[in-house]
Amino acid sequence: MRFRVIDADADIASGIPRLRRPGDPEVEILMAPAALATALADVDAVIVDGTNLPTEAVAAHPRLRHIIFLGTGARSYMDPDALAAIGVSVHIITGYGDTAVAEHTIALMWDAARKTARMDGGIRAGGFPRFEGLQLTGRTLGLLGFGGIGREVARIAGGGGMRVLAWNRTPRAAQGVEFVDLDTLLAESHVLSLHLLLTEQTRGFLSAERIARMRPGAILVNTARGAVVDEAAMIAALRSGHIGHAGLDVFDIEPLPAGHPLTLLPNTTLTGHSAFKTAEAADNLLLGALDHARRLLG
Template identity: 45%
Template sequence: MRALVTAEFTPEGLARLEGLGYAVTTAGWGWTGEPLDGDGLAAAVDGSQLLVCEVEAVDAAVLASSGLRVVASARGTPSNVDLDAATASGVPVLHAPGRNAGSVADFVVGLLLVQARGIARGQTHLRQRGWHVDGQVPYLHFRGRELADLVVGLVGYGAVGRAVARRLRGGFGTRVLACDPPRPPEPGGDAEAVDLDALLAASDVVSLHVPDTPATRGLIGAEAFVRMRSGALLINTARGRVVDEAALVDALRGGVIAGAALDVFATEPLPRDHPLLGLDNVTLTPHLAGAADDVVAHHTRMICDDLERLAAGARPAHLANPAVWPPRS
């Protein structure tokens, strides 16, 4: 059997694939930093029974021409794979939900500390203007609040939201609210279940953890900012289009909210002339929340575990197209 791995994958994971009987070839995004295009992927995967991918698009043409038996997407949601085409072909699609939940949750706490305690503003001032602020000690200008004194509202309570709540509640004693009707917090857990209006009104910090869907696009816009506290902060490590960026810029300029920390944007890369870049009450990072070395180890382990389940005739734990199970004889 042959396997093509275009995702980042650990040496231990490659050894596990070989232990399952695969002759492994590596190419594409995970090894060169450049994803294979459709023709390149079709040529590289020809003759392989397994494809492990992360960025490359696996469409109906690739599936039809390759003879693949299993596709593993090293992503939380396998958005790079045509699930309908895979299901029609009887090809199981494995994925790695929650693979970067810890990484993103850590980053959220980092952004919260940076924005709430003036860390980024203090560093910028020191580098560009020196120690004093208008002749006064910086202590008077870059104060913030302790996390234990804040109320943090999480819009979305999936794997990332739950990981953020555990860190804030257990590590800092922060009161955490969460709005996610399909996945509400457990009573007595790390967060209190509230509706969106109550969350916006009560939170010192609003952190977004929902996917980009028609229902969530523009969810946080002018009306939401008016309902938030005037000293509130917005954190977005989810998807850029969940926030109406024009309304956010207006809210930040007008003092409707106090600040924001953003890792994702409606357009990426962020244009160099974007108005957010000119605001000093915003912390901006270039889509880094999931960029922890550990994430590769997590998705490698999850995929290898499921491939071993498949080899043993068992149902994979993370099967994106359950209609293919049980497999056709």
């Protein structure tokens, strides 16, 4: 089988050769951006970081049977169901950055509670702002979705003295976590943290109606996918103060356009889809891709 990375950056280009083990398949590396028709030609499997793959573009290359996506959010870049219908399997990599994303989630939560970024910006601008913060010890953290990342967030937050509630679409159990119905989660959480995979069932899941059922003044943290939230409803709730502060690493449109309403609100903390970006998570991600390649090679 022939394997190719079609949109490598410098870290991927150096990381795959460094992490390959003896006997692993050779992996050709194309740097981003590469012409899609060239990138998909004459290869059995491609490794993809962040390139949109229309089904019709893939269908034009009948040799291509496998797509290894570097992460979990393949649906943001391709239609796995449509690809499966033409005989192309999409492989994702889970668990590689659970701790990294969980730590970033906690960082956004603490910033929202203590307004550190806002004070930093004010001091750099020549002022000396001082804001009253929210003490999180003893407060309730609600996890909307409870996979590997949610489990790590619960571990860290529980160690910090927070009460941890969770709701998941399928039954789960975890020590120190109380699983509740969705209405209870929304009503009781001082901090609501989103950990849902993006599917057609979860798109817009945190709707205007569900936002209205959140505890007034609650903090919202999203390190999952922007599209799991009704963005317009979230912005309206931030403006009214119903959501006290939002810590967001993901957005409907990325990069976030200049002048976007979220950038103009004082009660937001915004980071650039970087929750997963640690050296440890990066190596785990590439090792996961090589594991897939090794398995496909047989």
